Amino acid sequence: MTVSKRIVLHFPRRLVDRPIVCRLVKDYNLEFNILKAFFTPEEEGLMVLEISGEQKDYDNGIRYLSKTGVRIQSLSQNVIRNEERCTHCGACITICPTGAFELEPSTRRVKFYDEKCLACGLCIKACPPRAMELHF
């Protein structure tokens, strides 16, 4: 069974300058797409990846990443909507490249499907009341 998952990797300072994710391709037969990355020498690094491949390879790859000391989070936790601040105007709907926002026709409220969210962050500054928040 093939899977495609989006994960967030936190690299501790000591691992920032090592080649780690490239081995997912070489040794674990996985494909990845870098959705976002922040690396500063001597500081913690962060990478958002979409990984696809066989479930068995995926599990082995994740085990390898954990062993190296990289902390792994699932992506959907990262962009969250502050329900108190959201006014359900809809400004985000056409901005999101993956269609994670949808208008519910009966109530005209904006639904946020976080499983579709890539955590690209485009909605954050596009939201007039700043209801979308990026959490690492």
Add this chain to the structure above:
Amino acid sequence: MAKTIGEINEKIREGKAVVVTAEEIIDIVKQKGVKKASQEVDVVTTGTFSPMCSSGAYLNIGHSKPRMKLGGGRTCLNDVPAYTGLAAIDIYIGATALPDDDPRNRVHPGEFNYGGGHVIEELVAGKDIRLMATGYGTDCYPRKRLETWINIKDLNEAVLFNLRNAYQNYNVAVNLSDRTIYTYMGILKPGLGNANYCSAGQLSPLLNDPYYKTIGIGTKIFLGGGIGFVAWHGTQHNPNVLRSENGVPRRGAGTLSVIGDLKQMKPRWLVGASMLGYGCTITVGIGIPIPILSEEILNYTIVTDDDIFAPVVDYSGAFPQMKSDILGEVSYAQLKSGKIVIQGKEVPTASLSSYPRAVEIAEIIKEWILSEKFLLTEPVAPLPGIESGITFKPLKERPLEE
């Protein structure tokens, strides 16, 4: 049978008034017909919740000891400058004001995370606000510096006074250029990538009273979660635009200037907003009850999104260059379907005005009236109508030197 506002208020006091929202009235009239519905229904409530830049609040902060004249000096609230060109301790904070050290659009698009609209929201929420002022000092107002926390509950007056709100219809914004543009109508993607609109459509106050037959100066309204009043017609009020057969303007037309005690308003209905690459503003909740005085008035309130048309305007060319060209007209029903067709291309739509919040406002006024907390008012004077001859004039620039 025509009713008067006095008669409707009598029914409200007796708990017998029939009040429905501008959305509900559409189906009621479909079922019962105009004649029967106009006899049965007394009030139709409307609402809108949108960014409205020409908004602000004046405050009287109380005299310090020794006294200080803020007037003619400089005063900031949470680092956002307020207008001080008034008497000693009256100041006005406008929704679009920005802190001096905000980078604005120096790195484009600027974020505009905090401005006057946010100060007003925090003030209404009861948060302490940091006031820092400098003045020049006089014999009667000797103090030259003031740094203090202020809180809305301690102010003598805190009054929301908005110069232009509740636009009767508005443009649909698109971008024909080949780069993303950042406007007060939101982010517009190149090559007709999206279309943004900003009206509650069939629920919007002035679209339910297109000729201003019931809404006038002195009309009591829902403003920012509390009670307010129509103070005047808003700036750029322009009754003389193209209208449909039902009287509804097909362009931005009438506007309202509104006023109300900020102390009884709520932050849920006055929300500071940031428009990427454009600036700060405030999202204001306004709702107006329309007394059903006659069949004619009722007929105006049954307008639906299918009957209201808005112009599609290119914000990369026609709008900034003050050209009146439009790319066509679309109905709010089309806009709310999620896509419209412009120049043969299907374009996804988004709203900057919150329809669910507009519905909520219309429901709140309904509840206020039904619980006898809100009586209707007779306007003191009408808003300028078509007969006023008012038009919206461009600036006539005259060079200072020949």
